[in-house]
Amino acid sequence: MFEHGFNIRELYPSIYQIEEYRKVNCTLIKGTEKAILWDMGYGVYNLKKQIEKMIDTPLIVIASHGHPDHTLGCFQFDTIYLSLDDKEIFKESNSAKTRKRIAGQIERRGVFTEEDSKKYIKQKLPEIKEITIGTQINLGNIHAEVIDLKGHTKGSIGLLLKEPKILLTGDAICNDLWLFLPESESIKTNIKSIENTFKLPFDYFIAAHKQELYPKAHIQDILDNLKNLSLENSRELRVLKNYDVYESRVSTPYGDSSILYVEDKLD
Ligand SMILES: [Zn+2]
Numbered sequence: 001m002f003e004h005g006f007n008i009r010e011l012y013p014s015i016y017q018i019e020e021y022r023k024v025n026c027t028l029i030k031g032t033e034k035a036i037l038w039d040m041g042y043g044v045y046n047l048k049k050q051i052e053k054m055i056d057t058p059l060i061v062i063a064s065h066g067h068p069d070h071t072l073g074c075f076q077f078d079t080i081y082l083s084l085d086d087k088e089i090f091k092e093s094n095s096a097k098t099r100k101r102i103a104g105q106i107e108r109r110g111v112f113t114e115e116d117s118k119k120y121i122k123q124k125l126p127e128i129k130e131i132t133i134g135t136q137i138n139l140g141n142i143h144a145e146v147i148d149l150k151g152h153t154k155g156s157i158g159l160l161l162k163e164p165k166i167l168l169t170g171d172a173i174c175n176d177l178w179l180f181l182p183e184s185e186s187i188k189t190n191i192k193s194i195e196n197t198f199k200l201p202f203d204y205f206i207a208a209h210k211q212e213l214y215p216k217a218h219i220q221d222i223l224d225n226l227k228n229l230s231l232e233n234s235r236e237l238r239v240l241k242n243y244d245v246y247e248s249r250v251s252t253p254y255g256d257s258s259i260l261y262v263e264d265k266l267d
Pocket of ligand 1: 065067152171
């Protein structure tokens, strides 16, 4: 694995959004006694070394959900935590087949050599430990709690940071909400999940694919879009293979809120 200048932005004191590759971010929360790495990207570059440069405490690695762009970098770490509701998705994301497909894409973009791809495909998985809703993590000056954010996937979780009052949402609450996937829950479940989350005490949120600190109020914009979903208000997208995907796109003060879904999620 070669060295690489990660694109790092400190969104709030001690909270860093680290862009690894093509808008794929990991979040580092640096407490006085422990740190959390939230997601681990594709693992294209040496993320572990980058993190070690930034902290001098023990590190806990947690996946927001099981998708490849959040977990393929897991091989760089000894242990990672994941909701077991995403165990199957994680397995598929980390299968030799998926790794090969992703390595091929990275190679075509000129980032991997053939040799890098071969190594990448063969990487061994870390120990996977279960993380459950309600888990409290004490980082010293920052206290975190794992919350249920099922929707984008069944095992999607959020991380509520109590002192800076910031919520990490992964892909479960964001401007580009993908709910068309077979593993995505119904629109109803997504609304319930986000409504419950909205009641929690936080002022800002961080979504996985953006280097932004969004105000909590923006969640209401996304919720409104979700609640008003109808085929009449949506356009059919033909760009995504294998799915009949509709998009509902509305403009908000914090960028367009886009929700991609398939018709049967409306039930
Ligand atoms: Zn995802």
